[in-house]
Amino acid sequence: MNEVYVWIAIGVIGLLLIFIKISNGKDNSGKIRSIPAFDKLDQINAKMLESGKRLIIGLGSGFQNFLTSINGIIGLQAAKSTAKQSLLADEKPLILSGDGSLGSMSQVALAETYKSLRAIEQYKPENSFLAGTTPISYAASVMAESHAKENGGLFLVGHIRPEMMLPVDLVQNKDLVCVVSADEPGTQAICFPNNDSATIGEELYGFASRTEHQPWLTASLKLQDLLRILIVVSLVVAIVLKLLGIIL
Amino acid sequence: MKRIVSIVIAITTGILVISAIIFRPQLNPILSLILRWGILIGSTAALVGIAILIKTHYQRIAVGKRGFFFSLIVVFGFGISFLGGMLLGVDNPGYQKWISSIQLPLEISFLGLLTLILATTGFRLYRLRSWSPLSISFGISAIVFLILAMGYLQALGDSRLDKIIEFIQRIPIAGGRGILIGMGLGALVIGIRVLIGVERPYGE
Numbered sequence: 001m002n003e004v005y006v007w008i009a010i011g012v013i014g015l016l017l018i019f020i021k022i023s024n025g026k027d028n029s030g031k032i033r034s035i036p037a038f039d040k041l042d043q044i045n046a047k048m049l050e051s052g053k054r055l056i057i058g059l060g061s062g063f064q065n066f067l068t069s070i071n072g073i074i075g076l077q078a079a080k081s082t083a084k085q086s087l088l089a090d091e092k093p094l095i096l097s098g099d100g101s102l103g104s105m106s107q108v109a110l111a112e113t114y115k116s117l118r119a120i121e122q123y124k125p126e127n128s129f130l131a132g133t134t135p136i137s138y139a140a141s142v143m144a145e146s147h148a149k150e151n152g153g154l155f156l157v158g159h160i161r162p163e164m165m166l167p168v169d170l171v172q173n174k175d176l177v178c179v180v181s182a183d184e185p186g187t188q189a190i191c192f193p194n195n196d197s198a199t200i201g202e203e204l205y206g207f208a209s210r211t212e213h214q215p216w217l218t219a220s221l222k223l224q225d226l227l228r229i230l231i232v233v234s235l236v237v238a239i240v241l242k243l244l245g246i247i248l
Numbered sequence: 249m250k251r252i253v254s255i256v257i258a259i260t261t262g263i264l265v266i267s268a269i270i271f272r273p274q275l276n277p278i279l280s281l282i283l284r285w286g287i288l289i290g291s292t293a294a295l296v297g298i299a300i301l302i303k304t305h306y307q308r309i310a311v312g313k314r315g316f317f318f319s320l321i322v323v324f325g326f327g328i329s330f331l332g333g334m335l336l337g338v339d340n341p342g343y344q345k346w347i348s349s350i351q352l353p354l355e356i357s358f359l360g361l362l363t364l365i366l367a368t369t370g371f372r373l374y375r376l377r378s379w380s381p382l383s384i385s386f387g388i389s390a391i392v393f394l395i396l397a398m399g400y401l402q403a404l405g406d407s408r409l410d411k412i413i414e415f416i417q418r419i420p421i422a423g424g425r426g427i428l429i430g431m432g433l434g435a436l437v438i439g440i441r442v443l444i445g446v447e448r449p450y451g452e
Contacts, residue, residue: 007270014440070435073449100294105449126304130297136355144318166358169365185427190366193373193386202430216446220437227433
């Protein structure tokens with residue numbers, strides 16, 4: 001029976017998303033509050049273009065060991081938008097994945113992005129690869145790549161585990177900029193005091209709407225806010241009812 | 249055409265998996281079939297990923313790029329492990345002992361390094377974040393929970409104090425759940441976007 005409720009919930013949320021999108025029309029402003037970490041990322045991208053350095057994007061261990069994390073998709077969006085921004089740059093961003101599927105998807109996403117910009121010659125397979133098959137080897141590999149002199153900054157986005165604090169520390173010691181947008185609360189807690197450019201909670205989902213400006217992304221953020229309000233109201237009502245002894 | 253085919257495959261697979269989870273006993277064969285395909289495709293993707301990794305390191309060695317020595321270690325280590333696994337078999341106790349005696353000390357020393365870095369974290373907090381309400385509350389809560397985790401206060405055996413400590417220890421769980429609800433909603437909405445074909449991580 002519980003499964004039927006899940007099915008109904010997914011259906012209702014899907015319909016709500018479509019409804020919000022239709023009611024928004026072509027509103028693709030994606031106006032959200034300022035997220036300091038992503039504001040800094042814009043500055044880094046501009047700086048990279050001037051200095052001829054490259055940005056390393058760590059997509060984390062997305063779909064690894066069946067601990068499926070759909071948040072790897074946010075990393076792919078980051079890879080695509082950075083590729084677009086650095087079209088004129090000498091050094092293209094280096095995308096490091098911690099999982100085979102995510103590595104292959106990032107290759108396809110990069111190739112498709114350059115193709116859509118009519119600049120397929122800019123696509124180089126060596127700019128995106130699987131950096132490690134275990135969380136520790138991935139962290140070690142990101143550290144090694146971050147150490148290279150052509151590196152100008154590090155952007156970790158998606159399913160980022162706490163071990164990734166090591167490359168973050170290395171990059172900061174080299175006085176380079178590092179932005180961490182992790183989906184794991186543990187990593188967020190570790191990165192908050194270590195890094196002035198770390199996102200907290202669901203700020204991660206604000207990335208795409210800042211760069212892509214698509215009506216669907218704006219509708220998604222509005223739907224997330226609506227669902228959050230509904231959950232808060234339901235929790236408060238449940239607490240009151242429990243206090244009154246109406247529900248046990 | 250290629251784009252439409254990939255969208256159709258993604259949507260069909262998504263709907264089939266959700267339907268199979270909901271109508272479990274009836275659609276179990278379909279679910280296990282799709283999962284087997286998923287494992288197969290995931291493993292192939294990992295192989296492709298490893299091949300690209302080795303190719304990238306090989307190119308670095310070939311052109312003598314700065315730091316190519318590390319690439320040499322990667323390729324050499326991979327080659328030896330791969331050959332060992334192929335010749336002896338991955339279940340061979342000798343092979344497993346050989347691999348774990350290299351991997352375990354490396355991973356443990358890596359984690360030791362991580363512990364040291366985390367220990368210095370507190371000192372960096374106010375240099376990086378300055379004195380803001382958020383950083384002050386973060387610092388205070390870190391100290392409070394460190395003291396509580398030591399267990400000295402619980403050892404006093406005061407039942408009223410125990411109740412207060414229990415209440416305080418529940419606060420981070422509530423905060424963590426709040427964050428997880430936000431993350432869960434975001435993941436759910438992304439999933440629905442993939443399911444209705446507006447989010448295409450596999451393409452532009």
